[in-house]
Amino acid sequence: MTLLSVRNLSLAIHGLPILSDVSFDIAPGETFGLVGESGSGKSMTALAVLGLLPPGARVSGEARFTGDNLLALPERRLTRIRGNEIGMIFQEPMTALNPMKTIGDQVAETLLIHRAATRAEARAVAREKLARVGLPGDRFPLSRYPHELSGGQRQRVAIAMAIALRPKLLIADEPTTALDVTTQAQILDLLEGLTKDEEMALMLITHDLAVVAGMASHVAVMQSGRIVENGRTDTVFRRRAHDYTRRLFAASEHQPLRRPQTRPDTLLTVEDAVREYVLPRPSPFAPHPRLRAVDGVSLRIRQGESVGLVGESGCGKSTLTRAILGLDPVQSGTIRLESAAVTAGRAMPRAVRARMQVVFQDPYGSFNPRHQVSRLIAEPFHLTGTPNDARDRVAAALEEVGLAASDMEKYIHEFSGGQRQRIAIARALIIRPDLIVLDEAVSALDVRVRAQVLDLLVRLQESHGLAYLFVSHDLSVVRSITDRVLVMQSGRIVEEGETERVFAAPSHPYTQRLIAATPVIPADWKESA
Numbered sequence: 001m002t003l004l005s006v007r008n009l010s011l012a013i014h015g016l017p018i019l020s021d022v023s024f025d026i027a028p029g030e031t032f033g034l035v036g037e038s039g040s041g042k043s044m045t046a047l048a049v050l051g052l053l054p055p056g057a058r059v060s061g062e063a064r065f066t067g068d069n070l071l072a073l074p075e076r077r078l079t080r081i082r083g084n085e086i087g088m089i090f091q092e093p094m095t096a097l098n099p100m101k102t103i104g105d106q107v108a109e110t111l112l113i114h115r116a117a118t119r120a121e122a123r124a125v126a127r128e129k130l131a132r133v134g135l136p137g138d139r140f141p142l143s144r145y146p147h148e149l150s151g152g153q154r155q156r157v158a159i160a161m162a163i164a165l166r167p168k169l170l171i172a173d174e175p176t177t178a179l180d181v182t183t184q185a186q187i188l189d190l191l192e193g194l195t196k197d198e199e200m201a202l203m204l205i206t207h208d209l210a211v212v213a214g215m216a217s218h219v220a221v222m223q224s225g226r227i228v229e230n231g232r233t234d235t236v237f238r239r240r241a242h243d244y245t246r247r248l249f250a251a252s253e254h255q256p257l258r259r260p261q262t263r264p265d266t267l268l269t270v271e272d273a274v275r276e277y278v279l280p281r282p283s284p285f286a287p288h289p290r291l292r293a294v295d296g297v298s299l300r301i302r303q304g305e306s307v308g309l310v311g312e313s314g315c316g317k318s319t320l321t322r323a324i325l326g327l328d329p330v331q332s333g334t335i336r337l338e339s340a341a342v343t344a345g346r347a348m349p350r351a352v353r354a355r356m357q358v359v360f361q362d363p364y365g366s367f368n369p370r371h372q373v374s375r376l377i378a379e380p381f382h383l384t385g386t387p388n389d390a391r392d393r394v395a396a397a398l399e400e401v402g403l404a405a406s407d408m409e410k411y412i413h414e415f416s417g418g419q420r421q422r423i424a425i426a427r428a429l430i431i432r433p434d435l436i437v438l439d440e441a442v443s444a445l446d447v448r449v450r451a452q453v454l455d456l457l458v459r460l461q462e463s464h465g466l467a468y469l470f471v472s473h474d475l476s477v478v479r480s481i482t483d484r485v486l487v488m489q490s491g492r493i494v495e496e497g498e499t500e501r502v503f504a505a506p507s508h509p510y511t512q513r514l515i516a517a518t519p520v521i522p523a524d525w526k527e528s529a
Helices: 042-050 076-083 103-113 119-132 151-163 181-196 211-213 233-239 243-252 315-326 373-378 388-401 406-409 418-427 447-466 475-481 499-505 509-517 522-525
Strands: 006-011 016-026 031-035 058-063 086-087 169-173 201-206 218-223 228-232 266-276 291-304 306-310 334-337 357-359 433-440 467-473 482-487 494-498
Touching: 006 042, 016 031, 016 042, 016 218, 016 228, 031 042, 031 211, 031 306, 042 058, 042 076, 042 086, 042 169, 042 201, 086 151, 086 306, 103 151, 119 151, 151 181, 169 181, 181 201, 181 509, 201 211, 211 233, 211 243, 218 233, 218 243, 228 233, 228 243, 233 522, 243 447, 266 315, 266 467, 291 315, 291 334, 291 467, 291 494, 306 315, 306 475, 315 467, 357 418, 373 388, 373 418, 373 482, 388 406, 388 418, 418 447, 447 475, 467 475, 475 499, 482 499, 482 509, 494 499, 494 509
Parallel strands: 031 201, 031 218, 086 169, 169 201, 306 467, 306 482, 357 433, 433 467
Antiparallel strands: 006 016, 006 058, 218 228, 266 291, 266 334, 482 494
């Protein structure tokens, strides 16, 4: 028996082909994986099935759900199916959730829109579903807003919304991409449990082959809008009959060729750094509680060294990083770049600040979309003064990261995610810093683009003698590109050492849990091709 049968699904938007003859089946209660690179058509396949296409879209083929062809149904009938019989979890919960509404109202809204319950009944169901996804009422009242929750908690709210009416099919579009490994494991366990308990089928859209290996019974591999390989997950992963599937596997296992350039001189020193925040009073006359986000952290980074900083969301990584960059002050302790003190605000000399640059996780969000690339890359010159050859240096920086000098005339929306990250790296390089902080710089990239960016970072480190502080929740990336790793929990460094030693024989229970939570492709599946 088939729940969803897609046959020869083709899609063009304003005449541009997006999907071509896409066919697959999903059985009731089955977890089906759809994998491929960014831009391969995975999300557009789901949106086409749900009838959520932009103006100018032309679609053909069939998508039969419990006998009805969804592509031929009127909008009123599709509206009754969406959320009721087919639920969808989007990649970025903060974008999918309404920041002006409480989490209780947003989960209850699904039932009210479909007139499946009264307002009181809808709130009762909302409370039940939020508890089911791990947000119990004593800690997460219905009155909370999305900004009061962590990324993993917001994703749980999005899941509660999607399952409120017990749909027959749940579509999850990259539901764990931006989450740390332990939160990712919790969300995947939750999705797996929900499909069994609620008797739902799950369509899991992801670029992470290891996640699919652990979750899906069947998988389809998508390239340029086509399904190039389809079948049982173990069979597809063992055989890898199509060249594209083999390339995806090679990229997921990619190890950049590194020749460590570490020199004995210490570049960055952090000694007993403490950063606290004052929290709101629990009652009008109570004292303000204090959150110690960084609790006596000490670390060193040598010239030319690559150091990883890993830990769960909320462990203090970002707070420590902001202090190192001179963006936030510390209440006690010292941070020094060689002999110069790193201080927050105007007290920090521009010459010192110019020796450190940062590459953020979301390059699109860190660029002004109104400016051309030439101006975006030249922004750091405000620290050093704009040289006479600024335009030539921008062109050289673009070429150094694998782009064309002519790209400086374009705007950031004209580039793919991987190209935007290359532009972010070019901006960090333009004033020749000694240290680059990479804050989740490749976590949102698909496996092949990630491999290319990692190779680029290794090449740039060798040619410029750069030191890297690589902040990431992706342990496989940290393992492949760093000399040493620091493991952070609750504001403290709980383990540190040479990267391979820590990963091969972790001594702290927290490090052991992080490594155990990382999804992996079974070793015998990788050896079969």
